Amino acid sequence: MESNQALLAIAETLLQQKIAPFAAVIDNDPEALRSALQELGNASLLGLRIPQHWGGAEVDGITFRFFQEIVARCSGALAFLQAQHQSAGSLLARSENEALKQQYLPYMNSGQALVGISFAHLRRTPSPIKAIAVPGGYQLNGQAPWVTGAGCFQTFIVAAVLPNEQVVYGMVPFQSTRQETGGAIVCSDPMQLAAMTSTGTVTVEFQDWLLSAAQVVQVEPLAAIAKSDRLNVLHHSFFALGCARAGLDILERTYQQKQLGFIQTACEALAQELAACRQAIFTATTEGNHSPSNLFATNLQLRAWAIELAVRCAHAAIAASSGAANSNQHPAQRIYREALVYTVSGQTAAVMEATLARLTFSTRLTQI
Numbered sequence: 001m002e003s004n005q006a007l008l009a010i011a012e013t014l015l016q017q018k019i020a021p022f023a024a025v026i027d028n029d030p031e032a033l034r035s036a037l038q039e040l041g042n043a044s045l046l047g048l049r050i051p052q053h054w055g056g057a058e059v060d061g062i063t064f065r066f067f068q069e070i071v072a073r074c075s076g077a078l079a080f081l082q083a084q085h086q087s088a089g090s091l092l093a094r095s096e097n098e099a100l101k102q103q104y105l106p107y108m109n110s111g112q113a114l115v116g117i118s119f120a121h122l123r124r125t126p127s128p129i130k131a132i133a134v135p136g137g138y139q140l141n142g143q144a145p146w147v148t149g150a151g152c153f154q155t156f157i158v159a160a161v162l163p164n165e166q167v168v169y170g171m172v173p174f175q176s177t178r179q180e181t182g183g184a185i186v187c188s189d190p191m192q193l194a195a196m197t198s199t200g201t202v203t204v205e206f207q208d209w210l211l212s213a214a215q216v217v218q219v220e221p222l223a224a225i226a227k228s229d230r231l232n233v234l235h236h237s238f239f240a241l242g243c244a245r246a247g248l249d250i251l252e253r254t255y256q257q258k259q260l261g262f263i264q265t266a267c268e269a270l271a272q273e274l275a276a277c278r279q280a281i282f283t284a285t286t287e288g289n290h291s292p293s294n295l296f297a298t299n300l301q302l303r304a305w306a307i308e309l310a311v312r313c314a315h316a317a318i319a320a321s322s323g324a325a326n327s328n329q330h331p332a333q334r335i336y337r338e339a340l341v342y343t344v345s346g347q348t349a350a351v352m353e354a355t356l357a358r359l360t361f362s363t364r365l366t367q368i
Contacts, residue, residue: 041111072242076338116156131160150200195337247313
């Protein structure tokens with residue numbers, strides 16, 4: 001436990017000193033974002049869920065959520081990009097492919113190997129990527145609609161649905177390339193997004209791509225992602241909590257500059273509500289990594305509360321910053337756009353419903 005606290009202290013110092021002051025540049029400049037990611041790697045903070053015998057930090061779940069929160073408070077683009085890599089590390093660590101683990105895991109915590117993911121599309125029906133078993137592996141066809149980290153990650157783990165409703169996860173190059181067999185991967189240009197534009201989010205087209213058995217991470221039922229979404233419904237909340245705190249940071253600084261009492265009053269009220277929401281979410285998380293199904297409805301409401309708070313705190317920062325907040329370079333503008341991303345990150349139909357229900361309450365809840 002002490003080692004986890006020390007790790008968080010190191011992370012927070014690094015983030016506050018080397019990341020937060022440059023958040024605006026990191027948001028727009030892919031090279032600055034890559035450098036920020038490497039700062040985390042230099043501090044051995046990119047393999048937090050990877051076992052120690054594979055070179056990772058192997059922190060507990062609560063420590064990992066604290067970390068995600070403090071990264072999101074300092075830079076949304078960095079929080080989003082490193083989360084892809086951390087997820088890839090967790091997935092690889094659970095794989096039975098020992099050779100693939102040996103190839104990547106020892107180098108992921110330091111950032112020597114950088115790996116992305118693409119399996120959110122499994123929530124779509126029908127899946128936009130299909131696979132069939134062929135001699136030596138699987139043949140992939142279709143399009144991965146959102147893959148983050150182009151120009152930064154060398155490889156990514158893609159998921160494709162088999163005819164028997166199983167899903168194959170495999171390691172593929174993160175660049176346009178063609179195989180001798182005729183298979184191809186075609187990456188689009190980076191999308192022009194409203195937020196976190198430096199993250200290099202692209203679409204990736206698979207044309208008869210041969211995923212060799214040696215590159216297979218795992219095969220599991222398609223239903224597994226829906227089960228994971230229910231069990232882990234709170235996990236994206238920590239990014240929203242960090243975003244909300246970033247909005248309040250601006251509100252506090254603005255009060256110091258303008259010395260208007262109503263700004264301080266608003267900041268204190270929002271900070272009190274954020275503390276209540278945060279406490280409720282961390283309490284729900286400590287009840288177990290896999291919350292009982294009867295807590296799912298409550299956890300959905302907590303997730304929606306965190307999303308709403310991120311937007312309200314960012315909006316408060318804009319209101320207090322006056323016309324200056326209309327500049328793309330203003331931090332309140334960036335945080336407001338980040339709140340947009342956290343509203344839809346990892347979204348399922350249940351999360352969407354809970355978010356809209358929260359937004360249409362005539363009287364806001366301050367506790368659940």
